[in-house]
Amino acid sequence: MSSNVKQSPNGNNNSQELPSLAAPLNDQQLSQLQQASTNLSSNQLAWVSGYFWGLSQAGAPSALTPVASAVNTAAAAVPAGKLTIIFASQTGNAKGVAEELKEEASALGIDVELFDASDYKGKNLAKETHVIVVASTNGEGEAPDNAIELHEFLQSKKAPKLPNLKYGVIGLGDSSYEFFCQTGKDFDEYLGKLGATSFIDRIDCDVDYDAPAGEWRVKALEVIKEDLASQPADVVTLPVATAAATVNYTKKNPYTATLLTSQKITGRDSGKDVRHIEIDLEGSGITYKPGDALGVWFENSSELVDALLAQVGLSGIESVDVDGESLSLRSALIKHYEITAANPQQVAQYAEISGSKKLEKLAADKDKLREYASNTQVIDVFKEKKAKLEAEQLLGLLRRLTPRLYSIASSQEEVDEEVHLTVGLVEYQAGEESRFGGASYFLSRGLEEGGEVKVFVEHNNNFKLPENGDTPVIMVGPGTGIAPFRSFIQERDNQGDSGKTGCSLATARSLKISYIKWNGKSI
């Protein structure tokens, strides 16, 4: 131990005899400082350090307010280290969770930054103290497009060692997929292998992710706040004027828009019902770019709800509680529950309740169960064998409704405060009866022109026109339909771009194209 370190009476090594030559203080000041800090814990010393730094930034305390201003400044001192949140998201759910996390962290006074994974340089992880990755899974256990690069980088030799990093992971997924929350699991594994320490167990969230993700965030932020508070203070936050509040419409806070037009654009003899939909956004301030998607909260058809209720022997007038609101079971099913798409857990649960041999057999074979659930609507699962259910039992079998995302089919350069969609009605026969897709039915037939629809924009920076308007573009729609291409063509037309723009709805394979460049990258 060096000679200028003296043991304090309580055994702490925090009382240091400061070398007078190196310090800009005279002997008397040094001795006073030493006396004042003798019995302070390392935590208290850290606070005092921030306090004095705050004093120095505030300038010399004036005679009128010698201490108060300094104390205020010091109180605003936050510890070194910050929270960095990175989201890997395909359709915006993980992004939404990450944004909520950022707001909650800011409210707790934590220094926090939020990054889209495609904007985050993996090398910077070595400089971070606390990172939370919010990652959904896409494809068959693959990373969302915006995180492919970061996901690959962390597995590569170029990835830095991360001995000083503490991290947490929220995985978002759907347990009907074989590789449930795989991308979250991958990030957890890769960060751990690089030497980072997980400060909280990863959470793998299923489609009803709101509540579990919210609880996890509270716990994670508690740990981070405590952790940062125990680190040396070296940053002072100065009061910043708060920006004027702008309304940000999101999945959780959608805009109530009006349906202007729902026009069938397929011929009288066509077997398909495809609609041109126009939605009014006037006064909302909502902006979007071609390539973005519109999130649509829909209501289930009342006929389907009534059929489902009759199937399980309920009237619909039973009172149920949804998020603290008491409403009739019928309204709850119309507004809040997924009653079209079935899911494997539901089929397995209903097999047990109903004792259906067919469903029990399916429940024992994971692959067949998944296939059956993805091709069957809830009411047809219930029709396999009739069972009488209680209201709460029925709700326990159903997932909460989630909005559907539609590619935007218009450019604001052309339509201003409107948004257009091209929606194909999902329709098929189940025996004698017709079955419809929940959202496509709502937009095509359920909602009358002039009716209300709750919407929000999901931006997609990975699907954009080339910046240079002269660049020729070939658009190939392998099943996604014409919707986004209509918006690209409108945009190019309005901007007077000279690049040739071609559009094909055939697949790349049928066009004998095996390699396409988009924005300089092969896709």
Ligand SMILES: Cc1cc2nc3c(=O)[nH]c(=O)nc-3n(C[C@H](O)[C@H](O)[C@H](O)COP(=O)(O)O)c2cc1C
């Ligand atoms: C095409 C597609 C593929 C998916 N693949 C998986 C998967 O392999 N594993 C999984 O757990 N979830 C999978 N999901 C579910 C999503 O991860 C889940 O819906 C998530 O909430 C989406 O979050 P995001 O909006 O941030 O992308 C898939 C969803 C879609 C649409």
